[in-house]
Amino acid sequence: MIRIAAVGDIHLGTDCAGVVRERYAKIADEADVLLLAGDLTRLGTLEEAAVVAAELGNLAVPTVAVLGNHDHHGGVDKEIAWLLEEGGIILLEGEAMVLEVGEQRLGIAGVKGFGGGFAGACATEFGEELMKQFVRATRHSAERLADALARLEADYRVALTHFSPTDTTLTGEPVGIHAFLGSYVLGEAVDGELAGVRADLAIHGHAHRGTERGVTAGGVVVRNVAQPVIHHPYRIYCLGGSEMECATGGGEHRGVA
């Protein structure tokens, strides 16, 4: 059994210093890992990133994150990534990692992802160079996610993104902005259509007015953990346990491979 705590879109500002960490004080009793689905900051500044590192780094369980569009707004995303990693947060952008929990291995592949839309209403790599770049950026991100999933040797594989791999978790968002909230190409990666290995669970954020529960076209469970959607510091998803185990038992964290 592996229990995954997840949240996205926490949007910490400098006014959040010293007030967030206590919400995660008991997380080791409830989960084996904390996943952060991007938009950790409000405006993507180094000062905000330092708050994120101080509040969520070096918790009692490993913290694994991807960045979101807000974290890119200040143009210092590489510096933010460095700050977060220095603070004890594992940052994924095309990488894969394995966490050993008891006798089981949890594989996590992460990218920020990008937009482009979903079946019947997608951007196409055609016309102006800027448009082509937009679509290529999403495809490149999806390919990196697919490759990362394919590299994982694990009992369970989780795809962690900021943008959504499905429109089924976007219910509640204006349809006109779906193309800016995710892409079916990310869904193809999650479903194993690009590199042959599918995820068991996809976690994303970004869609503040969306819904928590969805599924990809290929049947992979998707959860939108944007904090305005889940209304809590995190949600917990339990893989491989009985109902009783999931409700009461804690996994034994052994380390990161």
Add this chain to the structure above:
Amino acid sequence: MAEARAYLIERLRERFATDPRLGELGLEVRLVGDIAHVRGQVESEARRQAVVTVITEVAPDLAVRNEVEITDLSPTGGGVERLS
């Protein structure tokens, strides 16, 4: 006139996103007469109040009905879902 109001709504939404006091992309604005109705969620009371400040700076003639809510910051996690 209708087009001008649509432009104003987007000017407000852009300021909500880029103003350092807010940084919010997800707020919804509707103009009813001379009143701006704003809905959505922010993380703190200061940011909720900043909604009014920003609107007043962009469009001083508008009254504001601030229906923005503060995201639940309960001290515990949000329960367990078993996935099989």
